Amino acid sequence: MHLGKHFFEKAPDMRLILLLLLLFSLVTLVLATGLGPVSVSPETTARILMSRIPGIGSSIIPDWEQLDQNIVLGLRLPRVCLGMVVGASLSVCGVCMQALVRNSLADPFILGVSSGASAFATLGMLFGAFSFLGIYSLSISAFIGSAVTILFVYGISRVKGRINITQLLLSGVAVSMIMDGVTSIITLSAPNALGLHNAEFWMSGSLASARWAYLTLPLAVLLLCMAVLMINYRGLNLLLLGDESAAALGVNVRQLQKLLVLLASLMAGVTIAVSGSIGFVGLMVPHFTRLLVGGDHKKVLPVSALLGGILVVWVDVAARMIIAPEELPVGILTAVIGGPVFIWMLKRSSGEKS
Numbered sequence: 001m002h003l004g005k006h007f008f009e010k011a012p013d014m015r016l017i018l019l020l021l022l023l024f025s026l027v028t029l030v031l032a033t034g035l036g037p038v039s040v041s042p043e044t045t046a047r048i049l050m051s052r053i054p055g056i057g058s059s060i061i062p063d064w065e066q067l068d069q070n071i072v073l074g075l076r077l078p079r080v081c082l083g084m085v086v087g088a089s090l091s092v093c094g095v096c097m098q099a100l101v102r103n104s105l106a107d108p109f110i111l112g113v114s115s116g117a118s119a120f121a122t123l124g125m126l127f128g129a130f131s132f133l134g135i136y137s138l139s140i141s142a143f144i145g146s147a148v149t150i151l152f153v154y155g156i157s158r159v160k161g162r163i164n165i166t167q168l169l170l171s172g173v174a175v176s177m178i179m180d181g182v183t184s185i186i187t188l189s190a191p192n193a194l195g196l197h198n199a200e201f202w203m204s205g206s207l208a209s210a211r212w213a214y215l216t217l218p219l220a221v222l223l224l225c226m227a228v229l230m231i232n233y234r235g236l237n238l239l240l241l242g243d244e245s246a247a248a249l250g251v252n253v254r255q256l257q258k259l260l261v262l263l264a265s266l267m268a269g270v271t272i273a274v275s276g277s278i279g280f281v282g283l284m285v286p287h288f289t290r291l292l293v294g295g296d297h298k299k300v301l302p303v304s305a306l307l308g309g310i311l312v313v314w315v316d317v318a319a320r321m322i323i324a325p326e327e328l329p330v331g332i333l334t335a336v337i338g339g340p341v342f343i344w345m346l347k348r349s350s351g352e353k354s
Contacts, residue, residue, distance in 0.1 A: 014293065014303075017292070017293060018306070021303065021307065021310070022306070024306075024310060025084070025306055025309065025310060028080075028313050029049075029080055029081075029313075030042055030046050031045075032076070032080045032083075032313045032314065032316075032317050033045050033049070033072055033080050034076070035317050036071075036075075036320055036321065036324070037324040037325040040071055040076075044064050044072075045072055047064065048064060048068065048069055048072045049077070052073070078210045078212045079316065080313055080316075081210075081215055082207050082210040082214060082215055082218070082274065082275070083210075084313055085215060085218045085271075086218065086274065086278065086309075086312055087285075087308035087309040087310070087313065088222055088304075088305035088306070088308050089218060089221070089222045089225075089267045089268075089270070089271045090267075090268070090278060090281040090312070091282055091285040091286060091304040091308025092226060092305050093108035093263075093264050093268050093271070094106070094108050094281070094283060094285060094286045094304070094308075095229075095282075095286045095300055095304050096108075096229065096260050096263055096264045096267070097110060097111075097260075097264050098286055099236045099240065099260060099297065100165070100257060100260040100261065100264070101168070102165075102239070104345070105283070105345060105346070107279070108264060108282035109176075109268065109277070109279060109282070110169060111149070111175075111176075111261075112153055112173070113146040113149055113150055113265055113268040113269055114176070114268070114272055114277045115149065115176040115177075115179035115183065116145040116148060116150070116175070116176075116179045117142040117143070117146040117149075117268075117269060117273065118142075118145070118179070118180075118272075118276075118277060119145055119179045119180075119182045119183045119186065120145025120148075121141050121142040121203075121272075121273075122183055122187060122199045122203065123186050124141040125138065125195060125198060125202070126187070126189075126191065126195045126199055127191070129141070138202075139214070139270075141273075143269045143270060143273045146269030146272060147265065147269055150261065150265035150269070152175060153171045154168075154261055157171050163254070163257045163258070163261070187199060187200070201276075201329055202276045203276055204276060204277070204329030204330075204332055205277050205278035205279070205329050205330045205331020205334070206275065206276055206319075206327075206329045206330055206331070207275055207330060208327065210274075217273075217274075218273075218274055222267065222305075225263045225267050226301060229263065229297070230301055230302075232256065232259070233296070233298040235251045235256050236256075236297040237295070238251050239253070239256060240295065275330070276331060277331050278312065278331045279331060279334055279335055279338060280335060280337065280341070281311060281312060281338070282308075283341075283342060283345075284337075284338055284341050284342075285307050285308040285311060286300065286304050288307070289304045289307060312330065315334055316330050318333060
């Protein structure tokens with residue numbers, strides 16, 4: 001499905017859309033923080049959160065139970081915030097990948113980043129290969145895996161000094177299959193059942209291990225990549241017209257493609273490190289964003305980030321409530337939702353071409 005036609009569609013008022021999404025994000029923050037196997041009322045949740053805001057916190061009378069405060073501030077709030085950051089990163093990564101290959105069916109994990117991160121992370125979880133890295137061994141090992149994979153795919157896809165898009169996609173699929181095979185070998189050799197269960201749960205995508213310390217790196221990477229992409233939004237728009245057209249209009253196509261590969265792998269790698277593999281978010285959200293605001297990346301990027309964050313948070317709420325007090329991996333639910341959406345997008349794309 002070619003994306004160029006979206007650029008010329010008239011979009012509704014961006015200020016109104018961003019305002020509504022920001023308000024919905026705040027409502028999501030309050031409601032999702034209170035929902036779970038042990039629920040806290042929205043009013044109590046809001047008052048606990050407001051009590052931590054400098055300036056107005058002192059005026060809030062703390063008449064709630066200590067257990068509610070521990071649940072809201074210690075367990076749920078970091079999880080909801082991480083969900084917002086993960087969803088935003090995956091969505092922006094999807095926008096980045098779809099601009100690179102000029103196709104709305106592209107996904108952030110198309111380059112095998114997810115599989116590479118999973119292989120290295122399971123190696124560390126099951127055999128302690130990266131235990132010398134300390135408490136951040138899982139995150140760092142997953143990031144190393146994603147970085148090694150993307151560099152390998154990028155090296156294969158270079159033809160005469162330029163990135164060949166077709167070869168990039170095929171290389172990503174091939175390397176992803178190789179890394180999946182390596183992961184299977186590692187899990188089949190697991191020394192104990194508990195470690196295998198934890199690794200499988202992490203690979204399925206989960207926010208259950210969310211901590212405040214896990215937010216710093218993903219948030220910093222998201223803000224940095226968003227800033228770089230927003231600065232280059234005109235280049236992204238022109239890239240949709242094709243390499244030759246973009247080059248004729250003054251875009252350094254080779255340099256921009258390198259930048260997009262770097263940013264996409266960085267966002268995907270850091271995100272997978274803290275949440276495991278949560279698929280289809282980067283596929284669905286950018287597509288619906290373009291239906292909402294058109295194809296101008298100056299609008300698509302911020303709206304995708306907000307929509308992605310909201311989506312992942314609510315899917316995570318469903319994941320921890322469907323079979324409470326147990327919980328499902330978020331990645332399983334996004335796959336159940338995203339699979340039919342992907343099929344619909346394929347059918348819609350075929351209908352437009354016929």
